[in-house]
Amino acid sequence: MTATAREARAGRRLAGGCAALFLGLMVTLDGCAGTLTVVRAGLWTGGAVLVLVMLWPPRVTADERWLTVRGPLGARRVRVDALVCVQRYGLVAAVLELRDVRGHRLRLPMAVLEADPVLWQAVESGIRRSRERGTLLTGRRVAAAAAARVDARAAEILHASGLG
CATH class of the missing domain: 1.20.5 (Single alpha-helices involved in coiled-coils or other helix-helix interfaces)
Known part of the structure; x- marks a missing residue:
């Protein structure tokens, strides 16, 4: 998927x-x-x-293994099930940086992940698999905080729509 x-x-x-x-x-x-x-x-x-x-906004796709961001100047990919580091930069316009075992880096605004819980679920499951495999060396707290932030945003949307 x-x-x-x-x-x-x-x-x-x-x-x-x-x-x-x-x-x-x-x-x-x-x-x-x-x-x-x-x-x-x-x-x-x-x-x-x-x-x-x-x-022009970048096109962001994720599956079980890869997170890909395609922009006007090319594409960047990171393997989410083999992450080494997850970092967060910025307070207001927060950006999540993911780095995999091959050295590939990708920066993605948290707003993109907050706006699409299905996309976040694909990224989060990759982070979980990286943690289980032992490749994730730094960023466990950052990943947990990002998950809490996305979940809180999803709850706000559900509440505002009358579903939650």
């Missing part, structure tokens, strides 16, 4: 909307100033494409 982050669709819409807004605003302002040319319109279009690429 493969879990995929569900919040990506909203992020893609936001990225597309921001790029379209940028392009529309710049072409309108340039046209009102009387300085719009084909070359300048091409430059504004290139700028809009750059905005789109910068804001």
Whole structure:
């Protein structure tokens, strides 16, 4: 079974909307100033494409063994059932860093995991298997705290929806 982050669709819409807004605003302002040319319109279009690429959310997938994050500049993978280290960075915009026995590293915002409990379940089961195999050297407390944070967020969502 493969879990995929569900919040990506909203992020893609936001990225597309921001790029379209940028392009529309710049072409309108340039046209009102009387300085719009084909070359300048091409430059504004290139700028809009750059905005789109910068804001495009990464695609996050997880299965029994791998957590993969595909972004505009490539993909990063980490083997979740052979983790060596789990670290957390930041307070407000927390990021979870996972490192496996092969030296692969992956940083993932906690907000992505909090928004998708199925994705978190795949990651958490990999962390559990790493702990059972004895490969997880550091980060047991970080993993436990991350699990508590995701569970608390899921409980908030259930309560707000009237299901919990």
